[in-house]
Amino acid sequence: MAKDQTTRICCIGAGYVGTCTSAVLAYKNPSVRITVVDTSEAKIGAWRSRSFPISEPCLQEILKQVVERLAFSTDIEAAINAADLIFICVDTPTVTKGTGEGFALDTSAVVACVAKIVEVSTSDKIIVPCGTADQLRKLITQKNTKGLNFEVLSNPEFLAEGTAIHDLLHPDRVIIGAENTPKGSNAAARLVSLYQAWIPSDRIKTTNTWSSELGKLAANAMLAQRISSINSLTAICESVGADIQDISQIVGLDHRIGPHMLQASIGFGGSCFEKDIRCLVYLAESLGFRHIARYWMADLEMNDFQKASQTERITSLLGPLASSKLTIAVLGFSFKAGTTDVRSTPVLTIVRDLVGRGHKVKIFDPKAKKEDIQETLCKANLGRERAIVSLNAMQACDGAHVIAIATAWDEFRTRPGLRRMDWKSIADGMQQPRLMFDGCNVVDAKYLEGLGMKVLELGRKQAML
Ligand SMILES: NC(=O)c1ccc[n+]([C@@H]2O[C@H](COP(=O)([O-])OP(=O)(O)OC[C@H]3O[C@@H](n4cnc5c(N)ncnc54)[C@H](O)[C@@H]3O)[C@@H](O)[C@H]2O)c1
The missing domain is CATH 3.40.50.720 (NAD(P)-binding Rossmann-like Domain)
Structure with missing residues (x-):
């Protein structure tokens, strides 16, 4: 494998998105090793013991096939350190108190993950968070005292629960947002190459971070709008x-x-x-x-x-x-x-x-x-x-x-x-x-x-x- 190709991935968050995405990435990239980590021992224990905490069609079959290359662990630091690319798939609920209450994203779990990555890393990393990449770049700049290179990409997840594996295997599109710098483009290219293992290139779009993140919000808002539009007609x-x-x-x-x-x-x-x-x-x-x-x-x-x-x-x-x-x-x-x-x-x-x-x-x-x-x-x-x-x-x-x-x-x-x-x-x-x-x-x-x-x-x- 070429030097700048990804071989080890850490996925922080063993929920719907983290586990389904990791399972499909491992399934389609046999040379890649993925460790899915979580702070919840109960959740990691459930995945390991095969009494799965979530049920998604085909997930069980795929996990069986990637058992050699996908591991579940609570040793977050070790998994971060071993990885060259890190997905952050932790929950980002709506803020319930203070600035942005009821509307803004509560990115505290993502921020905690990024802080942990910067603290424990001893080599360069590509980080793919859920939430705002911009905010995380600023945080990394403040905390990065070791002179390492952390590239933050945006890769919004479009999967829907109930069809998660199908959506990941046959996506309408994959969007990757990166900074418009040589390092940003190189990081984006490495993520693109993972997806190219099964997705035609014309369905993988690279763009800037804001377009990627706003595109995801717009897609979900418009889907919800269709539901509300038809529902508004029921009473009539x-x-x-x-x-x-x-x-x-x-x-x-x-x-x-x-x-x-x-x-x-x-x-x-x-x-x-x-x-x-x-x-x-x-x-x-x-x-x-x-x-x-x-x-x-x-x-x-x-x-x-x-x-x-x-x-x-x-x-x-x-x-x-x-x-x-x-x-x-x-x-x-x-x-x-x-x-x-x-x-x-x-x-x-x-x-x-x-x-x-x-x-x-x-x-x-x-x-x-x-x-x-x-x-x-x-x-x-x-x-x-x-x-x-x-x-x-x-x-x-x-x-x-x-x-x-x-x-x-x-x-x-x-x-x-x-x-x-x-x-x-x-x-x-x-x-x-x-x-x-x-x-x-x-x-x-x-x-x-x-x-x-x-x-x-x-x-x-x-x-x-
Ligand atoms: N569920 C969906 O359909 C869907 C679709 C697209 C995007 N998303 C987004 O993806 C993200 C994850 O969603 P989900 O549904 O998989 O969430 P989830 O609640 O199923 O899983 C999140 C996991 O992250 C773990 N976690 C939280 N903080 C942690 C930390 N600091 N370190 C390690 N683990 C930690 C939790 O224990 C939990 O197991 C959210 O931001 C969500 O908005 C979800």
Whole structure:
């Protein structure tokens, strides 16, 4: 291998991004050795013992194939020192206190990693952080007393949970931002060569750091905007008698728009969309562009409205019954189908609002871990006596007056050939008025009505019960 090619990588952060990215890089670059490190002994222990802390299609198979060249460790210093290229994939939540509260990125974990790298390194490194490369370069300049060369690159991650490995293997594009200096270009070229192992060169774009970072924010903000745009039409559809699924199709068939991200829902969640929009709003505000900040803020307001309006949607159909203490089964808790991640799930808003109105809520998710759901409920101060996590759908729906489908898991589909649940037994076990609220448009209303349920579909007009 040539002198300036990368042979040893350290990835700090053994979460979704760090582990999936490292697994694919190791899989496609057989001569590279990668050590994934984390401060959490429990997480590293779980990866090592193969009781994986996250579930992603194909991740397990890939990890099996790279077992000789990808290691998990808590010895962060040793892994940093041995590496010539370091990915920083630690969490960067939104700031919760002080300057930028509610909007700016909290980069303290990234800053801690960079400080550690500068402190323990005895040779030059290329650093690929999540967060702002600019801020980190300044920090390195202050702390670098050993005269080493640290090149900071930006390489935004576009993977989506649930399809992470597929997204990494077949990316629409890879973006690498670097400083416009010979050393910056050389560092970028080394990262490019890792990706070129499987990605055609015309999909790998090198640019400056700001374009790379702003491009990532813009992509996520525009994806979220599409979801909010279609969601904004659900209430109108219900009022005038239009059908949101037809609207999605009509809009999506326009080749200039395309069909993706146009499914109506109870609102978007997850750890990226809202955070990236908040970051964009903060950036616009700090540059003095208040109209631009307000423009993007409106997207978040629409999403908050969509999440908050679901309980009203359900209870408005119940008439006087709405003031009784009802039992409501909520099916699905992860922030979207295909992932076990319950961080920033929009379902929490529905559960909180239903419990707040005095109803008893029973939750079932086919993939999310029961303890993760319980922890989320606990953090939201939702006591176990009012919000219960059930072991299966039948248990959640038994005795329920209302079922609300909140995550579009295939398990909840009712069409013949796709049907996995015993909907007849579920309907028989319910109490009147046996209302089904389909917040994801995954059920066949006629089929469930044939079983004695009343079905309320998101974005379709409904008669009063
Ligand atoms: N999850 C996604 O879909 C996604 C997509 C694109 C980008 N991102 C970004 O990638 C980054 C990582 O996201 P994630 O979902 O993988 O996070 P995660 O919470 O799943 O994992 C982060 C890991 O970093 C570890 N960590 C925190 N501070 C550390 C430190 N100082 N030293 C060592 N380990 C430390 C934590 O213990 C945790 O295991 C975030 O900035 C996120 O915004 C996430």
